[in-house]
Amino acid sequence: MIKKSVYKIPEGKLVKISLDFEEKKINSVRITGDFFLHPENGLELIEEGLQGTELEKDSIIKLIQKTIEKNSLDLFGLNPEGIADAILKAKGENNGI
């Protein structure tokens, strides 16, 4: 099932999520928005890191943090918790941007 969300990260940017999931598992997720992330290929690493993971806030946050630390990513306008909230918003909502 593919669902979408638009989520304004508190004190941050507007993040858009396209989430492909089944039951409680993420098949794939695409994160778009007007934030900054250095180096830029880090966003794809975050997305890849979330494939197959449980749709649960803490595990999503931990996985994102792991990717950030491993690749020394710098994020501006978004953060792991904001991304997690945006993903969970997509899960819980009807498809509609």
Added chain:
Amino acid sequence: MEFRLLETGFNDAFSNMAIDTAINTLHKPEDPSTVRFYGWKPIAVSIGYFQSLKEEVEDEKCREKGIDVVRRLTGGGAVFHEKELTYSFVCSEKSELVSKNILESYKKICNSLILGFKHLGLEASFAPLNDIVVGNQKISGNAQTRRNNNVLQHGTILMEVDVDKMFSLLLVPDEKIKGKMIENVKQRVTSINNQLNRKVEFSEVSDAMKKGFEENFNTELVKGELTKEEIELSEKIRKEKFSRKEWNYKR
């Protein structure tokens, strides 16, 4: 060391982004840092590296009107490029010109523009992460990337702004509040013409910004040209990357 100044005039969006990329790709630590001033012809919309073109831009409408749409190498939001001076700045990450810290480096490079605005008679200030404001209204937006051990920062310096036209080309997440968003942006964005109550020339703004860069980095900007290698690489990148759907629609 002196900087190289490039005045490349008005180009299409794909060439503009390809030229910035080629300069950044070929820059070596021993080369002079480069400041480039340019404009957009035809007028264009650029989107941030992480944005979805389909979700941000009325791409059919842009095509009908002959407006270029291009994905930038840099993050940030969608920008409508019409009456503005655009600059780019490239230096080695190893140079001591800018900090390794990204916020600090934005502040440092943006200070060149703030000094430039002063020459135009405007008191501007840095608004983190990446804006310059006059009063509390945005007059310049900036975006940075670090690749090939170089820093590339480019940004817009608004000479005049047409918010209604801009929003006729951009999509918003919620159509119902579009009117309100437009009013909000009109309050929050300004331009040089607006502030000075007269029409400035492109060259007047670029002269002021040249002085701003010189004062900020305590150097001289010496007029130069793109090298043969830069021209060849930019033509290749234009053709193989920025003019292609695979790149522009990749997210």
